[in-house]
Amino acid sequence: MNTKELDKTYVAGTYARFDAVINSGKGSTLYDEDGKEYIDFGSGIAVNTFGASDDVWKQAIIRQLDKIQHTSNLYYNENGAILAEMLCKRTGMKKVFFSNSGAEANECAIKAARKYGTDINPEKNVIITLENSFHGRTITTLSATGQEVFHKNFTPFTEGFLHVPANDCDALFGAISDKTAAIMIETVQGEGGVNVLGEEFLAAIEKITTENDILLIVDEVQTGNGRSGALYSYMKLGLTPDIVSTAKGLAGGLPMGATLLGERVQDTLTAGTHGSTFGANPVCAAAAISNIERLDDEFLAEVTKKSEYLKAELTKINGVKSVSGMGLMLGVETEKPAADIVKECLKKGLLVLTAKTKVRLLPALNITNEELEKGLKILKEVIEK
Ligand SMILES: Cc1ncc(COP(=O)(O)O)c(C=O)c1O
Known part of the structure; x- marks a missing residue:
């Protein structure tokens, strides 16, 4: 059997895959099993921060593989400790759980938010999230996710989540009570359609959470690690979160998540209250250290420049109604259905994604100008056809 047949026969059918077996690549140029070339405007859904098989990233991993691949959290782990320090020093957060x-x-x-809240009052366990949000696929993160479409068939859910409409300050104020432990947001709702939260709404959240014993959780799983043009998007939006979650681009293609804990919650989780066998895996942490080192101010300014260029070029295309997003996380509203555009781009050698009714672009942060031009040319042809 070939790869597609093996997959259809043996892999659980949870993914509606596009018709390509991507086997290799360098930077933002990828190849399928037949050697066909693709420009990658998706970076594995915002994961491959420095593109495919980047040399600096690869060497960091290889150096660690020559030492040891895993130790467990029973012992101290050099890379985990170094990475935690880097993340705290760059963000002002105090501690990290990997x-x-x-x-x-x-x-x-x-x-962490529930423990912080219930340490104050046993009923202070409610977390307010937003309609149209996306926070993950586990039962509890699905409960947090404010989209009915993901809920069907999976009840009963973890209790204690309230969903309010994004950018509706009155609804937010109305939902706050003595039981509110935290407000949890994405600054740009990625899966929800690349919608940037409004300034007034963010200011209201900041005010409520700083003036009351209510925590602000910012989900930077997709917006984080340089994608927004800042190391974390909240850093350019005037927010002071208590908790920041991130993953995707952190280790640039190896699995790693991190939860950054601020002053109020730095000591909330104590020994035995949480854990993860693979957390801070030394190989993944080596990749993340290398990535975070490279995401300096100069590099992030380049991300913003590329974003501005992309936005300007996209806006010029006939058939583009609007462009939303931040940094290299852009949503393109088109006259033609986004799903058709994605399929047509694939045929012509460009990988793009959808987010609800929009075409979503999440290129690697080091995509070259040449690759950007090539990809834009294909996208323009497909949208204008
Ligand atoms: C904002 C946000 N939070 C959480 C998740 C879930 O991440 P993972 O698929 O790594 O569990 C995603 C994935 O798309 C996301 O975009």
Whole structure:
């Protein structure tokens, strides 16, 4: 059997896959099993921060593989400790819990918020999230996710989540009570359609959470690790979160999640209250250290420049109604259905994604200008056809 047949026969059918077996690549140029070339505007859904098989990233991993691949959290782990220090020094957060995915990073955020709240008052365990949000696929992060479409068939859920409409300050104020432990947001709702939260709404959240004993959790699973043009998007939005969750691009293609804990919650999770076998795996942590080192101010300014260029070029295309997003996380509203555009781009050698009704672009942060031009040319042809 070939790969597609093996997959259809033996892999659980949870993914509606596109018709390509991507086997190799360098940077933002990928190849399928037949050697066909693709420009990659998806980076494995915002994961391959420095593109495919990046040399600096690869060497960091190989150096660690020559030492040891895993030790367990029973012992101190050099890379985990170094990475935690780097993340805290760059963000001002105080401590880090490491896991393996976005959903797990959010599970830790939710547990920390509930423990913080219920240490004050046993009923202070409610977390307010937003309609149209996406926080993961575990039962609890699905409960946090404010989209009915993901809920069907999986009840009963973890209790204690309230969903309010994004950008509706009155609804948010109305939902706050003595039981509110935290407000949890994505600054840009990625899966929900690349919707940027409004300034007024963010200011209201900041005010409520800083003036009351209510925590602010920012889910930076998709927006984090340089994608927004800042190391974490909240850093350029005037927010002071208590908890930041991240994953995807952190280790640039190896599985790693991190939950950054601020001053109020730095000591909330104590020995025995949480854990993860693979958390801070030394190989994944080596990749993340290398990535975070490279995401300096100069590099992030380049991300913003590329974003501005992309936005300007996309807006010029006939058939583009609007462009939303931040940094290299862009949503393109088109006259034609987004799903048709994605399929047509694939045929012509460009990988793009959808987010609800939009075409979503999440290129590697080091995509070259040449690759950007090539990809844009294909996208323009497909949208304008
Ligand atoms: C904002 C956000 N949170 C959480 C997740 C879940 O991450 P993972 O698939 O790594 O569990 C995602 C995944 O798309 C996401 O975009």
